[in-house]
Amino acid sequence: MDNAADLPVVAPELLDRFAAIVGEAHALRDVADLAPHLVENRGLYKGSSPLLLKPGSTEEVAAILKLASETGTPIVPQTGNTGLVGGQTPRTGGQDIIVSLERMNKIRDVDPVANVLVAEGGAILADVQAAAEKVERLFPLSLGSEGSCRIGGNLSTNAGGTAVLAYGNMRQLCLGLEVVLPTGEIWNGLRRLKKDNTGYDLRDLFIGAEGTLGIITGAVLKLFPKPVGHQVALAGLASPYDALHLFEKASTLCGTALTGFELMPRIGIEFTTRHIDGVRDPLEGPHAWYALIDISTSDSAETASVMVQSLLEQGVEAGLVEDAVIASSVAQQKALWHMRESMSDAQKPEGGSIKHDVSVPVSKIPAFMAEAEKAVLAAMPGARICAFGHLGDGNIHYNISQPVGADKQAFLDRWREINAIVHGIVLDSGGSISAEHGIGQLKRDELAHIRSPIEMELMYRIKAAFDPAGIMNPGKVINVPGTSA
Numbered sequence: 001m002d003n004a005a006d007l008p009v010v011a012p013e014l015l016d017r018f019a020a021i022v023g024e025a026h027a028l029r030d031v032a033d034l035a036p037h038l039v040e041n042r043g044l045y046k047g048s049s050p051l052l053l054k055p056g057s058t059e060e061v062a063a064i065l066k067l068a069s070e071t072g073t074p075i076v077p078q079t080g081n082t083g084l085v086g087g088q089t090p091r092t093g094g095q096d097i098i099v100s101l102e103r104m105n106k107i108r109d110v111d112p113v114a115n116v117l118v119a120e121g122g123a124i125l126a127d128v129q130a131a132a133e134k135v136e137r138l139f140p141l142s143l144g145s146e147g148s149c150r151i152g153g154n155l156s157t158n159a160g161g162t163a164v165l166a167y168g169n170m171r172q173l174c175l176g177l178e179v180v181l182p183t184g185e186i187w188n189g190l191r192r193l194k195k196d197n198t199g200y201d202l203r204d205l206f207i208g209a210e211g212t213l214g215i216i217t218g219a220v221l222k223l224f225p226k227p228v229g230h231q232v233a234l235a236g237l238a239s240p241y242d243a244l245h246l247f248e249k250a251s252t253l254c255g256t257a258l259t260g261f262e263l264m265p266r267i268g269i270e271f272t273t274r275h276i277d278g279v280r281d282p283l284e285g286p287h288a289w290y291a292l293i294d295i296s297t298s299d300s301a302e303t304a305s306v307m308v309q310s311l312l313e314q315g316v317e318a319g320l321v322e323d324a325v326i327a328s329s330v331a332q333q334k335a336l337w338h339m340r341e342s343m344s345d346a347q348k349p350e351g352g353s354i355k356h357d358v359s360v361p362v363s364k365i366p367a368f369m370a371e372a373e374k375a376v377l378a379a380m381p382g383a384r385i386c387a388f389g390h391l392g393d394g395n396i397h398y399n400i401s402q403p404v405g406a407d408k409q410a411f412l413d414r415w416r417e418i419n420a421i422v423h424g425i426v427l428d429s430g431g432s433i434s435a436e437h438g439i440g441q442l443k444r445d446e447l448a449h450i451r452s453p454i455e456m457e458l459m460y461r462i463k464a465a466f467d468p469a470g471i472m473n474p475g476k477v478i479n480v481p482g483t484s485a
Contacts, residue, residue: 066184085440121152178218229304236287260294
């Protein structure tokens with residue numbers, strides 16, 4: 001269910017009771033104040049809400065959810081509002097109350113000896129990275145939105161980013177959680193243990209659940225020694241097949257020092273140089289495809305430089321690398337990554353963009369790319385395919401910009417049709433329709449068709465067990481049969 005219009009209007013007296021939990025100064029009711037919290041980042045979803053609450057403690061979150069369960073009031077958790085599938089957006093109809101964790105943004109503890117950091121759910125990712133940096137440690141999650149996205153949302157969507165190849169996604173970067181259940185009960189699972197085989201792993205139920213089972217208010221995150229040597233290079237290539245073979249050589253030569261291997265098409269380079277300030281084409285001539293290679297070592301900068309130089313030499317000798325550049329400074333390293341991280345934003349001035357966040361087995365990426373391009377162009381001649389992403393972990397952002405001169409809305413109206421084409425090829429390749437963005441509202445109905453009946457039934461049972469009143473982020477990830485959740 002995508003709207004809450006058929007639910008009873010939340011009475012003003014009940015809104016006052018919710019507001020009293022956090023104090024009127026932290027309860028937003030004005031339309032202008034609520035507006036930024038009602039729209040999804042890409043504008044695909046816009047909802048409504050009578051109230052946004054900003055609790056300042058885990059206990060206040062618990063009081064909110066306890067009252068919500070008792071009164072059947074739907075709750076939408078929200079952190080940085082940077083999600084891309086509508087998981088953080090309230091439904092239409094005006095009955096969903098938003099609970100924002102932006103006040104719960106503290107770093108509670110940093111332990112460089114144990115390599116852990118404890119953060120509240122509203123802590124901004126960039127602040128977590130900076131706290132680790134202060135003690136000569138690394139928190140490796142890196143996203144284009146890291147200056148505004150928050151840890152609770154990163155965990156709730158099992159965010160990945162550019163360093164999954166070496167460090168894993170948020171599920172691998174988290175040791176323990178503090179969660180407020182829909183009933184108002186608090187589960188303190190802030191354990192710092194790397195080994196703990198004591199029954200069911202409750203932590204993993206909440207990571208990736210997109211706020212449908214509870215609200216993550218705290219987390220124990222893994223830190224890593226800060227790399228000593230770091231080098232970045234960009235290679236021009238003829239095809240994704242060449243990129244795959246170069247990745248195979250990089251994996252063999254560099255091992256765990258290979259921290260990033262990104263694939264980008266020529267059209268993506270053209271979009272970024274055209275629309276993103278300060279971005280320039282790094283190579284002398286155009287190439288059909290590009291690989292961005294990131295190497296980090298624990299011993300010396302020289303080791304990283306030798307590795308990347310050797311890799312590129314092997315690539316040239318094998319006929320894989322047509323041209324390449326190695327960053328000669330930290331500024332140039334950042335510039336190369338900025339080009340890659342700006343690729344999504346660079347599509348906006350080109351008109352409508354139909355997006356896919358998919359993953360396929362790494363060895364099948366070139367074949368997937370070829371088959372998907374053929375099918376998309378057959379359905380939509382003139383479409384401009386800007387497929388890029390994390391070749392090293394199989395996650396491709398298969399984005400399609402509208403044909404030049406096409407009507408934007410008419411193009412976007414074909415979103416579901418094009419999704420079906422691309423996702424069908426993904427599934428035939430043994431892949432997933434959601435790699436790191438989650439399900440939210442965007443892929444909820446599709447999920448019910450591609451997962452087996454027993455998988456969906458188990459999800460329904462888990463949802464019912466944790467959220468018997470059906471108040472937590474209703475209409476997201478799954479629709480429980482016979483309920484509004």
